[in-house]
Amino acid sequence: MRNPIIYAFVAGTCLLSAPAWAQSLKIALSSEPTAIDPHYHDLSPNNALAMHIFDSLTKQDEKQKVLPSLATSWENDGKNRWTFKLRQGVTFSNGQPFTADDVVFSFCRTLKNETAIAGSFADITGNFTAVEAPDSHTIVITTKAPDPVLPNFLSGVAILSASTLPHGKLTFDVANNCGVTGKWPVVGDFNDGKLAIGTGPYKFKSYTKGTSIELERNDKHWGPAEPWANVTFVPVPNAGPRLAGLLAGDYDVIENPAARDVSRIKDDKRFGYVITPSTRVIYFQLDVEREPSPFVKTENGKNPLKDPRVRKAMSLAIDRDAIIKRIMDGAAEPAYQFLPTGMFGTLPNPPKISYDPAAAKKLLAEAGYPNGFQVTLATTNDRYINDSQITQAVAQYLTQVGIRADVDAMARAIYFPRRSKKEFSVAIGGWGSTSGEASSFLKQWPATPDEAKTIGGSNYGGYLDPEFDKLIRTAIVTLDDAKRSELLQQAGTKVIEGGAFIPLHFESSVWAYKSNLTYLGRADQFTMAMQVKPAK
């Protein structure tokens, strides 16, 4: 630099551009959201993205605790009427004020959403018999059956701006289009961003499928301003290149690097990482109904899985800590119940299931299987973290106590349809609680199927415990938190004792980032720019 003027100019430009550069954030995702439309598919990547652009009446914090968002407070009448007080002075990114009309409009949209994937929020709003707005900032919701976890579920229902569609007076009258005179938008209408108008901390900038999703800070957001002026999400589905991108400085934050690769950045001062336990529990579901079961072979021709002693023996035969250490590379927590301790309705001190092959052999002998039996464990190989390796390890542990176990690993596209046809005897499963309450697992998996109450939909093993059924059915309509928590704990104890579900561990999620940042990991595994802050 011979010329001092040029030198000064270059230095000046650097100084000027430095803050602008520091304000943009690039995040590499392992799976891309399938749409911008927040009501299209109730899927983690989609919901995580939606939370940048849209707010909901409530929100869940990183531990899935429900907090106020667009609603500042709520109460229910002890039965099925909920009153939500809405936040004053909130505007959408297009400048329109947020009122109760937008809430009614958004609830209607979830029910008037012809392109949506079944079960995407319509199962929540479909339980509403009435939604009324006594004034512009109050919403009264009446549900068909009492729903104690409604505020939890409403954290997922994004609030759109009613100003995006022509309408008359908005009412929750779904049969008559709720007062909307235009055509309800379909999923493709959101992708150019014209309809992606929300009150969230960021606003939509551009979306190129497979390439990037760009957001910019929403200066009209009601909450504290985010530190990032621009956020770009890039889908990099392969874990190796994702980590390489971080190492090369292309990305600021990456989600889900392979846990075994974390050692690569452990001692590197340029990077940091966080391992956060999630609520996703991994377990094996046993066929405790059929006689004989399709993938079990015994000398006496019976189904040994019907015997609680055999189920207990199987659980005792597995060394959970070794699986977590060797296969999961430490990125998991052992599971002795079906939601991590501390979450609503869980046992404060679940009985630890220790690795005890001797006790397992003894139990098997007591049950009349001193020579064990033969069983095939069914597993996915592309759904849960290290799913097929975990199953192989479990098969070896079972074989050690005399239960000769084979593994049948398959792609999820084949596995899930087969499992729902009850084709397996021992099947891997994974479940994350969207409500953050123990009821989520308990009403879906061990409950006796009841179509009208939409419970027991995944009870593929035919688990039947009338006492448990009574507890869970009461719990899910009990609005009193203390009482519900107690009922859920009792119900959970029953399932643990029943042994038809063998819990293994809770998956942990990993995020890696440049060391000039911090990341607050979430139990729901969502990757969000709001979790990233500049390091102090």
Add this chain to the structure above:
Amino acid sequence: MTAYILQRLIQSVLVLLAVSIVVFLAVYGIGDPIELLVPPQVSAAERAAMIRRLGLDLPVWQQYLSFLGSALKGDLGTSFVHGVPALGLILARLPATFELVLLAMSVAAFIGVPLGLLAGLNPESRPSRAIMAGTILGFSLPSFWKGMMLILLFSVFLGWLPTAGRGETVFILGVPTSLLTLDGLRHIALPALNLAIPNMALMIRLVAAGTTEAMTQDYVKYARAKGVRRRRIVGRHVLRNILIPVVTVAGMEFGSLVAFSTITETVFAWPGMGKLLIDSIYHLDRPVVVAYVMLATLLFVAVNFFVDVLYAALDPRVKLTGDMA
């Protein structure tokens, strides 16, 4: 010529029809997409409504016929996963793949053909042996590993090039391209190189083998006896004769790269069609898979036709008549 084209057209339609049946049945046979799309806690009524909306409640032959009916009207169905037309989804990704393959094939040809000639003309020389040994490496290194190594070397250690993505694009006639911006070129360099290496090796071997053989042919000897300069013999006579197999293979490779450069696209997160195909197979997104394979078939048919036309231009003995095909 007209009869030839007509015959090729009829053949193509039959091929497309056969491919559509096979792929449709295959994806149908793998499993039920509803199980992957709809979470298990959804009520049976909602699930049934979704199945009806997607037409999955009908017997498979009826599903196929209704697909065929709309296909004839240019509608290849709506993606189960994304809820938007399958064809649009694929076409939106076509430019990215196309430019990647175009660049890779050009690099392969511009480096591969001269090196092949060099190796073929003096097969015993040391550089020729080195080139031929190199081609074995180029062939045998798996694409995935090679891609990761390129990233490690050029992005992580040297920090010269970005690891993934497409970079900045500009629109030319409404089509986005990375080839005209510096940022775009930096992004395309590694994936294009990764795709080019095995093809370069292929071309070197083809050209070298052809050259060695052609140099012993009578027309070369005659030309030499006549006193034609070596340069002209190679450029005018040998090259022209050996290019026929090279053009055939390059054409086929072009087609298969456009349709199935999946691994490279996955490693470099290149937003092309290959990545879309893999994702769609994982999700049993039948409309996209079927539309994709039909499009790929169409591409192969077109490339083959183009190659045949090129033959005629390269080799005066080849005539495009109805009975040739």
